[in-house]
Amino acid sequence: MAIHDLQHEDETLQKLFRELPSINEVLLIPACRSLLDKHPHGAVLRAAREALAALRTETSAGLHSESSLKKSIALLPEEIANRLAAGAQYSLRPVVNATGVILHTNLGRAPLSAGALRHVVEVAQDYCNLEFDLETGLRSRRDSHVESLVLRALGAANAPAADADRHGVIIVNNCAAATMLALNSLAEKSEVIVSRGELVEIGGGFRIPEILEKSGAILKEVGTTNRTRLADYESAIGPGTGLLLRVHRSNFSIEGFTERPSLKELVELSKRAGIPLFEDQGTGLLSSLERFGISGEPSLLQSFESGVGLIATSGDKLLGGPQCGILVGRIDLIDRIRKNPLLRALRVDKLTYAALEATLLEHLSEETSSIPVERMLGVRPEDLMRRCREITGRITSSQLVFDVVPVSSLVGGGTAPKATLQSCAISLRHASLPAADVLASLRRLEPPIIGRVSDDAVLLDLRTIPPEFDEELASLLSSL
Structure with a gap:
């Protein structure tokens, strides 16, 4: 120039x-x-x-x-x-989950039930008896609001009083915190025996070996990635052993030439050796998923009934409640954990207790369709197909081409990694824009709609969209 x-x-x-x-x-x-x-x-x-x-x-x-x-x-x-x-807008906003992933970690995992939301509002808007015993007028433990409910859900409250009194419950802010607290309380400076096939990493860089190191426990690996026998645990037990650890393979599966001791075998070994067995169960699943056509996912109830000394699980996964970590187990182990100063740093607030209490009561009522996760797991593909057709019939757009297609939904949240659910989705294609741009346009709506892309089409899976939103969804899609 x-x-x-x-x-x-x-x-x-x-x-x-x-x-x-x-x-x-x-x-x-x-x-x-x-x-x-x-x-x-x-x-x-x-x-x-x-x-x-x-x-x-x-x-x-x-x-x-x-x-x-x-x-x-x-x-x-x-x-x-x-x-x-x-x-002036809130940064944390409601979104429409149209991904078909029921427990979507990035989208806040489990939506709360209407009953849980009502109880949260009741407790939040004024003072409450969080650590106050209304009978005696004395200070009480905050875990008392949910402890009996957790034990009832696991059947312990129906056992003889002497047996039921041998168990306790602690609530902390998530399952990772529960695992960290348990390891630090029960095995600091002691060896923790765990299979190499269970040294998992989940989202956010949570790795079992690193958590063990931070807790002050000493990792002792046994077996191989694909095969670990009971004899491997037995031969590793020594004077320095403080804990046997079982970890749920939350987001992957190992198939083929594999071997793994059953939980019952590990419980028996724990009793023979006099060393507690701690299971990071993780999923919060109270009972079997077989009623939804999903098999092979271990439940909290199975672990408890098998006699595991201490179990850590999540409140915001298949339990369908708020984010929290639940520790349930033998009262002697629970009492040792309660004495740990870290518990105060990891405890939850009144809103979490309120949401968890309401969710547990709904499980105990056996009318679990009020819990959104349960409803989404149980919806029939033919009902989703009907809704898709009704919505597309209401949409008026000269730029978008709509179709109704069968898809597979996921449970998500580090649960049932091999399981899929037959579902149905609305497929969107724009006359001139690529799928990524359509996806971005959906995120700019109010409320934002989060979908996924497959074969250059945007898919909106209705399994994770409540039916009461269908009319508004049709209106929003017409505005694109």
Whole structure:
């Protein structure tokens, strides 16, 4: 480019910069002055500076002519108002899960039931008896609000009193915390025997070997990735052994030439050796998933009935409750954990107890269809097909092509890694936009819709969308 061309370009740019108003001039615009009547001065000032800075950046990049810059300057009050509105929005927002993954970790896992939400509001809006015994007027344990419910759900409350009193429950903020707390309380500076095939990593970089190290326990691996025998555990037990550990293979499966001791065999070994068996069960599944056509997923009830000394599980997975970690086991082990100062750092608040208490009561009532996870697991593919057809029949769009297609849903959340559920989805294709752009457009809706892409089409799996949202979904899709 010639020197005189560069000079001309620089002069043009400088001229455009001179057209930009100062921050004070912007604030004196009548529309901006009215914003000062509705919003704090600091918020308006910050939004105005951001809008001006964006305009300067666009000008520097050569994106403006003299006429387009004048139009943008005239629109500054509107841009500032938009920035103020965006700044007042919540960052944490409800979304529509159309992925077909029931326990979607990135989307908050299990939705709470209406009963759980009501109880949370009741407890949140005023004081409550979180650590207060209404009978004696003395301080009490916060776990008492759910301990008997957990034990009832596992059948311990129906056992003879002497047997039922041998178990206890602790609630912490998630299952990883429960595992960490149990290992630190029961096996600090002691060996923990675990199969190499169970040294798992789950989402967020949670690795069993690293958790063991942080807890102060000493990892002692036995067996191989695919084959671990009971004899491997037996030969590894020594004076320094503090715990036997069983870990749920939450997000993968090992098939083929494999071997693994049964839980019953490990329980018997634990009793013979006088060393506690701790199981990171993880899923929160109270009873079998076979009623939904899913087999092979171990349940919390099976672990408890087999006599495992201590079990850690999640509240926000197949239990269908709030995020929390549940430790249930022998009272002597629970008492040792209660004495650990870390418990106070990992405990949960009144809102979690409220949601968990309500969820457990719904399980005990055996009317579990009120729990969203249970409803989503149990919905029939033919009902989903009917809903898909009804929704697409209501959509009016000249840009989108709709189809109804069979798909497979997932349980998700580190549970039932091999299981799929027959489902049905609405397939979207745009006349000119690629699927990724359609997906982005769905995320910009209110509420945002989160789908997935397959074969360059966007799929909206209705298994994870409540039926009461169908009419609004049709309306939102028509607006694209």
